[in-house]
Amino acid sequence: MDSKVMVALLLATVSLAAAPMPRLAKDKGGFQFLVDDKPFLILGIQTGNSSGFPKELEKTWPLAKRIHVNTVEIPIQWQAVEPVEGRFDFAIVDGLVAGARANGLRLILAWFGGFKNGAMHFAPAWVKENVQKYPRMIDQTGSPIRALATHVEATQAADARGFAAFMRHLKEIDGEQHTVIAVQVENEAGVLGTDRDHSESANKLFAQAAPAEAIKALGKTGSGTWNEVFGAYGSETFAAYYQAKYLQRVAEAGKREFPLPMFLNVWSDIQDGFYEPGFSHPSGGATTRMLPLYKALVPSIDWISPDIYKQSYVQYVEEATPYSRPDNPLLIPETGRDLGFCRRMFYALGDLKGIGVSVFGVEGSAEGDTGAVPENLRDLSATYRVVAAATPLLAEAKKYGQLRSFVEETGIATLVGDFGAYESMAQFGPSHWGYGGARAAGTPKTTGRVLIGQVGPEEFVIAGFDTTVNFRPKFGSAAPRADFVSAEEGAYENGVWKARRQLSGDEIFFGLRLPGAGTVVRVKLMKY
Known part of the structure; x- marks a missing residue:
């Protein structure tokens, strides 16, 4: 041409109206990169x-x-x-x-x-x-x-x-x-x-x-x-x-x-x-x-x-x-x-x-658009899919100042995070009870990874793979236990949250379970 x-x-x-210039913005949780504001x-x-x-x-x-x-x-x-x-x-x-x-x-x-x-x-x-x-x-x-x-x-x-x-x-x-x-x-x-x-x-x-x-x-x-x-x-x-x-x-x-x-x-x-x-x-x-x-x-x-x-x-x-x-x-x-x-x-x-x-x-390959994701890009595709589905909530968590990484590594199958009034525990793979409580055994291919962000006093976003997530009030709190009030699985599409289902029963009884395929869940907690 x-x-x-x-x-x-x-x-x-x-377009008739110019889009805002891409820019950096900063809040207490760090930088946000803004596109179309x-x-x-x-x-x-x-x-x-x-x-x-x-x-x-x-x-x-x-x-x-x-x-x-x-x-x-x-x-x-x-x-x-x-x-x-x-x-x-x-x-x-x-x-x-x-x-x-x-x-x-x-x-x-x-x-x-x-x-x-x-x-x-x-x-x-x-x-x-x-x-x-x-x-x-x-x-x-x-x-x-x-x-x-x-x-x-x-x-x-x-x-x-x-x-x-x-x-x-x-x-x-x-x-x-x-x-x-x-x-x-x-x-x-x-x-x-x-x-x-x-x-x-x-x-x-x-x-x-x-x-x-x-x-x-x-x-x-x-x-x-x-x-x-x-x-x-x-x-x-x-x-x-x-x-x-x-x-x-x-x-x-x-x-x-x-x-x-x-x-x-x-x-x-x-x-x-x-x-x-x-x-x-x-x-x-x-x-x-x-x-x-x-x-x-x-x-x-x-x-x-x-x-x-x-x-x-x-x-x-x-x-x-x-x-x-x-x-x-x-x-x-x-x-x-x-x-x-x-x-x-x-x-x-x-x-x-x-x-x-x-x-x-x-x-792209010489074959062009075959509709398939190459095997060597499947983990990347899944990672980007989950992170993209949670981006607005992750941004809110960063603005709130509470966004944490929990990543499985060889020999590391349980991680605990501090969110102020709450503590979270991410475990990877099956758990076995023994002295000191439940010990996670790790996943077969070390696939566990999750981002946990706090977006309100009792509200969190959880986005990841092959992880079981539990919460409790901070050690020493007057109310020693926490429970899920709600756990809504879904994704952001075109900037709008679309719920897919409410998780309950087996999916949360021993902790919120994230599947190997990855997902995003919004949860609300309560102390008692």
């Missing part, structure tokens, strides 16, 4: 790096809907939209927005500009080939590497101009409808292959006194060179300072054109093996150690997000926790898809107060 025709069609679909949990997938083209997505839209995805994250390649310097072609962007709208899905578009996984893979040929104007970083041996020097004015300006043009066009075609709800700026920025740029111009900067804003942001005192102030982390801090300045230049240029929420994704420094910036992780990225520096230097970025692929729940939580802070909501824009990762999503969305998760590398 002709690009002018596509733009005309997109403009023609704009309603709480929105990002339940996403991200396509492969080279799949951000309308024809490729024809196979993915129907799959996304089948597995209860509400947001698809797609790369926008700088080299594809500005193949010749100063000449832009946004037909790809038009096609992606049109495809998402036609399928009732939201988009996060990721600007793959000068940085992708610590390298410059997606910069245009006119940038890659002109090494005099757009120089590369130099490693410790004096050899150039495949990363652009971040302190160079021409490189910063070129990336910023390209991103600004992209955001200007996005405003033109989506400035009122907001199919695109957020934009990721670059991808896992930083550098691999060296701790910092060792070019002659970079070395001169490194020999100078470290800027006061960097010293303050990282809680240091005094003055001196980068090594004098930051010691062993001098080179990494130098790399982070100039990388953050580069990213702020790009993000600010785009936000002037269209102030959608923007975020960075991060290849974290919490890795197996020895800590070695530039090798264990990209040096200069917004890692846990450099996060305070980024929060000070990149005000045009609304939040910073870790990509997490840790198999261990301990490491997963360790990597996610630093990014759930009073000035930063947790979004995990890249993670895995199997059952273990689906369980870990419950940590992110509950205890860590996350605004969403997204699974990397999910795309």
